[in-house]
Amino acid sequence: MEFVQQKRGMTAEDLYKLNSVNDPQVSPCGTKAVYVQTSIHEEKHQYISNLFLTDLEKNISSQWTYGEGKNTSPRWSPDGSRLAFISDRSGKNQLFLMSASGGEAKALTKEHLSVSQPVWSPDGKKILAAISLAPDDKLDKEDRDEKKLPEPLVVEDMRYKSDAAGFVKNRKRQLAVVDVKTGKLELIGSREFDYNDGAWSPDGKSIAFTSNMTDDPDQTLISDVFILSLETNEQQQLTNSNGFFGNLSWSPDGSCLSFFGHEKEFQSATFSKIWLYKMETEELSCYSADWDVHISDAVVADFISGSVNPGLIWTEDSQGFYFILTDQGNTGVYYGSLEGQTLPVRFEQEHVYGLSVHPGSHTAVLGISSPDHPCDLYFFDFSTGENRQLTNVNDEFLQEIELAVPEAIKWNAEDGLEIHGWIMKPVGFKNGEKYPLVLEIHGGPHAMYANTYFHEFQMLASSGKAVLYTNPRGSHGYGQHFVDQVRGDYGGSDYTDLMSAVDYALETYDYIDKDRLGVTGGSYGGFMTNWIVGHTNRFKAAVTQRSISNWISFYGVSDIGYYFTEWEIGGNLIDDFDKLWQHSPLKYVTNVETPLLILHGEKDYRCPVEQAEQLYIALKRLKKETKLVRFPDANHELSRSGHPKLRIDRLNHIKNWFSEYL
Template sequence: MSKRVVTPEDLLQLRSVTSPALSNDGEHVIYVETTLHNEKDKYSAELIRASLANPDDSHYVTQGNHINRLPRWSPKDDVVAFLSNRTGTFQLYVLSSWGEPKQLTEEKKGVTDFRWSPDGKRIAYSSTQLLEEEKEEDKLEPLVVNKMKYKSDASGFWHGEYVHIFTVEVDSGKHIQLTDGEFSFQLFDWTADSQQLIVSSAYQENTDFVFTNELLLLSVESKEIIQLTNQTHVISNASASPDGKYIAVRAHEREFDNATHFEIYLLELASNEWTKLTGGWDVQLGPVVAADFLQNIVDPGLVWAGDSQSLTFLVSEQGNVGIYNITVAGEKQAVLTGDNHVYGFSINSEGTTLVAGISESGHPGDLYKVIPGQGEPTRLTSSNDKVLDEFEVIKAEEVRFQHEEGHELQGWLMKPAGFKEGQSYPLIVEIHGGPHAMYANSYLHEFQTLAARGFGVLYINPRGSLGYGQEFVNAVRGDYGGGDYRDIMSALDYVLEQHSWIDESRLGVTGGSYGGFMTNWIVGHTNRFKAAVTQRSISNWTSFYGVSDIGYYFTEWQIQADLNDVDKLWKHSPLAYVNQIETPLLILHGEKDYRCPIEQAEQLYIALKRREKTTTFIRFPESSHELSRSGKPSLRLKRLEAIGEWFERYL
C-alpha cells in the first residue's frame, strides 16, 4: 500500500517524547509526551511511566489536557516531583503510590525550576516574584522604564520581577524563601549534605552591561551567601559531586562574546582550586540544535556518577548530538554517538544503564535504553509508529565538501516525496537562526512538508554555526553577509553539480531570525532564486540596535559596530540593497516578536511595495519569536501552509 505525503496538520498527530527520568532502582522511566491540539489551540503534556524490562507495561500517571513537565525522582523514595499548569500557572507537585498528585506550591507567578535535596526531605525551587504589588489587570498603567534590559521575547515587558529561591518540606509543606531583593537567582543544585544550594546571579543592581554571572553557595538554614567566582564567567550549569568534594561547572570566559564555546571546570571545595577539564577539546558542550518539533526538552547538564569520579553530558559536534563522559582527571570517552540527535538522557548512578531520547532526520524521536559498551540501543517507546506508518517520511542525505577557501562544510539534502529518477524538481535552501546554532541529523517538520509538496530541501551549517570548532563559529562576527553567504552559495553550487535532478531555474530560499536576515541578504545580492520566504527577520541593523530585546549588545557583538558607526550597520543591513531585490518575497512575522521586532518586517515590506516589487506580508497575532517552535498550533499550521503555497506559486 502506498503511503501518503506529510502535511502541516500531521504536526497534530505526532507526539513529542522527551524528558526521561530513570528511577533509582533503574527499573522504570517516567517521561513527557506532548501533543498539539488545533481545536483548543493549545498544547498538552502528560507523564507516562514505563518499565525498562517490558516497555509495553506503561501507563499515564497524569491526565487532563494540561502541561505536566520536568519529572524528577526523589533520591530516596519512589516519589516523583514535577511541574504542572493545571491551576493556570506552573506549580510544584509530588506523586507517590501513583495516586493523586499533591500540590506543594501556590506561587502567584508559578515555579520555574526545582531540585530535590539529596536526603529527599526538601525541594528547592525558583519562582518569579514582584517587588511591589501587582497592578489591577483591567486598569491601564504607564510603563516607566529606567533600564536597557526592560523587555524579553520570552517574558514580555519587565515590571519589577525578580527570580528568587525557596525550599519546601515535602512532608509538612513548610516553605522558606531564601533570597530576596533586586537580584535574580538561577537554581543549579544542592550540595551533598543537603545544607547548601548552588545558585548563580549577576549579583549587581545594574545589569545593562553585565553578561556574566556569579557562582554562589546559599545556606538553606542561615541564608548566608558565599561567592565562589569573581564576575569572570558565563555559567550555564553547575552540579555537586555526591561525595561533597567538587562542583562541576559549565561556563566560559566570553573570549568571543556569545560565540564562545563552553568548557567544564572542576572546583575542589576544600582547596578552592579550579581545574579546566575540557581544555583543548574544541567542541560545543550541550545541545544546540535548530529544529521545530520536539517539546519540553530538558538539557541534563553535568551529571555526576555515584562514585564522584566522572561526569556525563551532551556534546554537539559535526551535525550530531551525542553523550560523553569525562573523569575528574580529564579523560574523555564517548558513551553514545552516531548520526543522530540525542535530545536528553537519564543515567543511573553506576553508569551502567541510561535512557536517551534520540531523533533522526527521518524520525521525530523515541526513548531508547542504552547499556554503555554493550551493543545497540533498545527502543522503549513507539508513540508515533502508527502515524508514521501512514505517510512517507524523507530521510536526508549528508552533504559534505571542501570549500575553496579551505574549510569543510556539512549539510543535508532531502529529495522530494515520490522522487523518480530522470525527472527534475525545484529545490529550497533552508537557513537556520542563531547564527550560533546547528542543523543536525534531527527531524524537522517544516522540511518534511516542503518535500511532500515536491520540493527538494538543502540545509547546511555555514560559518557561524556551532559544532565545527571555535574558529568556525566565531568567523561570522563582523562579517554578516560575507563568508556565511559564500558558504551557502557554494553548498548550492555543489549540490547542483552533484545532482542532475535539481532544476536550477526553480530555486527557493527561506529561513528565520538570522536565517531571515540571510534570506533578505541573498535576494538583495543575487537573482538566481525565483521565490523566497523571510521569517522573523532582521532587515535594518540601525533600528534593530534600539528595538530588539538584545539589540544594543547583540549588534555590537555580532556586527561589531554601534550607532557611532552607522555606515557599517547600514552596510550589513539587507534594507540597503532593496533596490536590487527582484525575487518574489513573502514576509512572515509575529506581532509580539521582541527579539526581531515586527518593525523590521514593516520596513522591508514598505520599501519593497514602494518600489512595486512582488511581496506579501503576513502578520501573526499574539506570536513571539518562537512561533515556529512553540507558537499557537493553529498559527503554526497557517505558517507552514503559507510557506508551501508561496513556493508552489512561484516555483
C-alpha cells in the same frame, strides 16, 4: 493479491498527529523512568503534556497523569517514593506532588505564583524551585486588584523585556525552598538580584546558584556561580565576573561542583565548556579547556517539545560523569573521568536530545531523533552496550507516511573551507525528472542543523521540492574558529558559503532545476534570506521569517539588540552608524527582484515586527512582489512552540508561496 497501502508525504497538519517524548528521569532504584509525552489537541488547538512511567526491565509504559493541560518537569524524590512535577491545571505553572504508587496529585504552591525547575533536597523534605516576583509580590497570597486602572510602565533598566516573558516589570527570578509537608515557601538570598540554576549540596547544607550581582548588570553581562550556606547565610562567589555559567551539579560526595559555561572569549560565539570547582582546595579549573567542541546540545529543529539540558551527570563514586556533546552535525553522550580520560559512549548519526543516567549502574534513558524518526526513548547500558527502544509513540501513524531521507554532503567554499550539509530528494522522486530546490538557512547563527527530524523540511519534500540545508561558518559543531568567523562579517563569507552550497548541489545533482530555486530561513536565517535577495537574483522565490532587516533600528528595540549587535556586527548605534547600515539588508532593497514572503510574529521581542514592517513597506513602495503575514500573539518561538494553528498556518504559507513561484 495482497493490497499494499500507498504512502503519502508529510503535511503541515500532520503536526496534530505526531507525539513528542522528552525529559526522561530514571528512578533512584534504576528500574523505572518517568517522561513527558506531548501531543496537540486537534479540535482545541492546544498542547497536552502528560507524565508516563516506563518499566525499564519489562519495556512497558503507562500513563500517570491525565487531563488537557501541561504536566512537565517530573523529578523523583531521593528515596523514589514520590514524584514532584509542574502542572498548569490551575491556570499557572504550580508545583505538585504525588505518590510513586499513584493516586491524586497535591498542589504544594499557591495559584498566584508561577513555579518551575523543581529540585529535591537530599533528605526529601524540601524542594527548591524557581519563581518570578515583582517587588511588591507576596509569597503567601495574591495581593493585586484585578480591576485596578491601567498604569504606565516605568522603565529604568536596559533589559526590560524578554521574548519569552514579555515586559519584565521589575520582576526578578528567585529561588524558593518549598516545605513538602506544609507547602510553606522561603526565599533564598535577596530580592534585589536574579537567581538561577539552583542545586542542593549532597549534605543539604548549601545551595549553589548563578546570578549577576555586579553594580550594573545592564553593562556587565555575566552569570557568576555562588554557593550559599543555609546555616550561616554566607555566600561564596566561585567565578570571576567575566563569563556565563550555568547547569550546576554536585558530585555525590560533595567534593566538587560542576557547571557549563565560558569566559566570553568570543562573545556570543564562544563554545560552552565543562568547569570543575574543588571544594577542599577552592580550585576552579576548566576540564575541557583544550577541546575544540561545544558542550551541550546546539541543534536547531522545529518539532521536539520541552528539551532539558541535563548538565553534567555524575557517577555514584564521584570519579566520573556523563554529558551531551555537539559535533559535526550530531549530538551524542560522552563519559569523562576526573583523571582526564574521555570517551564517547553513544555517538552516532543522530540527535541525542534527552539524557538521564542512573549513577550506580551506568544505565541510561536517552531521547533520540533522526531525520526519518521524529523521536523516541531508548534504554542504554553504557557498561555492557545493551540498548533497546522503550517507546514507539509515532510508529502507527508513520506507517502511512513516506519520509524523505537526507544525504550528507561536503564541499569546499570559495576560500577552500570545508562546509557540511544535507540534501533531501522530493518524496516520490522519479529519475529523469527535474525538481525545484529550496535552500534552508538556520537561525542563531551559532546553532547547528543536524541529523534530526525537521517537520518543515519533510513538508517541503512532500510538496515536490528538493531541500538543501547546510551549516555555514558561524555554525556550531565544527570548531571554535569556524563558529567565530561570522562575527563582524554578516553577509560576507557566510553568504558565499551558502552560494557555494547551491553551486555544489547544481553541479552534483542533475535532478535540480536551476531555474526554480527558492530560499528561506528564520532569525539569522531570515537576515540572510533578506541579504541574499538583495545581492543575487538567482532565486525565483524567497520566504523570510522573524528576520532582521535593519541593524540600526534593531539595536534599540530587540530584547538582546544592544549587546548582540555589538558582539555580532562589531559596532553600536552611537559610534558605528555607517557600519550597521552597511550590514543591513534594507540598504540593498532596490536590488530585490525575487518575490519575497515576509512572516513575522506580533509579539516577537527578539526580532521585533518593525523589522518586517520596514522591509515590507520599502518593497511595496518600490512596487516589488511581496506579501506580509503577521501572526497574532506570536513570539520568536512561533515555529517551535507557538500556537498550534499558527504553526500550521505558517508552514502552509511557506509551502504555498514556493508552489506558486517555483
